[in-house]
Amino acid sequence: MRDRARAIKEATLQRLDHHLERLVGNIERLGGHVHYAANSEEARRIVVDIARRADARMAVKSKSMATEEIDLNEALEREGITPVETDLGEYIIQLAHERPSHIIAPAIHKTKGQVAELFERELKRPVEADPEELTKIARAELRQKFLQADIGITGANFAVAETGTVVLVTNEGNGRMVTSLPRVHVAVMGAEKVVPSMTDLMVFLAILAKSATGQKLSVYTTLVRGPRRAGELEGPEEFHLVLLDSGRIAQLGGPLREALSCLRCGACLNVCPVYRQIGGHAYGHTYPGPIGILLTAMLEGTQSVKELAHASSLCGACADACPVRIDIPKMLIELRREVDDRKIAPWVERVTFKLLARVLTRPVLYRLAARVGRVLQRPFVRDGAIGRLPLFLGDWTRTRDLPPVAARTFQERWAAERERAR
């Protein structure tokens, strides 16, 4: 199944122009509009223009990493349009003025007590810290917003070229609300997310749900083809699809091409020892976790991951978990090489690591360095760690501690033990 899914993705990318043209043609035939955004700035401008022309005051949004990626909410607010996140997790972090920490469970870092406090502040009344109760409150609050909103903004998990269908997968049902109740629907989607046919789509629906949450199928899969059709009681009068480039297209011929097959299921986050230690926020960009490093490099350039490229133990758990078999560790190694080749890291760091390589490969030098280091480190060791280094070396310790050279190195102890055993 995984090989089949990956093969479909690769085959689609090989003829991406053809499939996208079919998608665009079909959506336009159905009365929808397609827009093209080279970068976040253009994407924001397109969506804001649509909202302004529709005289929109409130926008309801279902969970979408793409609109997170382009910082859409701030842009809408600047235009006096209130964006409301309707995925429960996203709603919580919007109230907290934070960013998602996980692709699938964005508020996984909040306790129910913290959520209750946020709701109390918003509703100005006491709220019980019970998930069932909190969910009920969110239902009532957000139901009003769904019914009032002028415009619905979504991402898209897939788009089917043959039929002009945009596909949204949710468990809560907010994707259905957002695409049915407001009078305008805008979907923002990375250009790589197109799949050729309904037959292909069925393969992906099953593996997406299984990898993301372990379900056989997510609760709601919504297939949307353009605006409300004649005879339909409800549905938007306008439908827009925004196709987003932002560095994706350049990777069709680039080293990160494999990452274009990513379904955003989050499986690689859940198994990553680094992600589990540091959490999603520590990555500092829209997409966290191992795949997030690659996506950040794709969207914002290699420069932006000069440190993140090393936030992996290369254990390979991500590649094992990936439902489309993306070789994440291989690309991370290539990224590290590029960071080095292009001399992106500061010269002090590069020289230090060159020296370190010399020392580590020469036992005599290594033993000498250990002895010298033990003396030199003395003024800087506090509570068993080097918390601050002087001069230009201080950059290294600004955000991390350095373990000191041990009082007796392993080699010294080993020699002593052998002496004793004799």
Next chain:
Amino acid sequence: MTTRAEFFAKIRGELQKKPALFVASTAARPEHPVAQADTIRRELAERWPATLEKFRVEFERVAGVFHRVASLDDVAPAIESIAGERGARELVSWHAASIAGDGLSRALTARGLGVHAMPAGEAADAAERARLRAVTARADLGLTGVDLAVAETGTLVLVSGAGRPRSTSLLPPCHIALFDRAALVESLYQVGVFLEAWHGDGTPPGTGAVVNFITGPSRTADIELTLTRGVHGPKEVHAIFVDGGLRG
């Protein structure tokens, strides 16, 4: 702003740089989806009991409530008992022609339920549309038909269209779906065949813009990974299987 021509020129330029990572093909689509869909229906006419049983197991696994009644006459009492247990009074439904005809509405009204059937087509004006939306948002129960019931996953597939509003299965806290063996399919692959057929030369059950796959009640685990139901969509989903068929 980027134009369509610029966008596609860039894609073609990049594709020339690296034509392929490995030899790959997309999924093999059914050659004659309409004929194949007919074949699936014909074959299931023989072995539907096993498929129904599999559907029941999967549907219950995703917290759906399964009911089975002998004939159309038994549907109203079944709905009455669901309503009774929940103190529900108001029911909104697809237009009768999209479910099982007029008889059911009359039987439900006779049993004391407030029945609000949606119109066969568009609302006359914006005010009427707003009124129907308010009725749906207030209703306790939403009654719909089912276009495909998928045994592999316990999924109900509903096609929107005239007389089949999207919100009937979405806004009320309890969704009740009626189906018979004509809707049963075994797998997601078979759903794909039907979708290919409907989008090709076949006749889709509805002519609306949306197809919804519904697999159990609305759920979330966004607060401390605790599973809770009914966050936006219905808290309960009931599927009533009618042995004698919905068309009498």
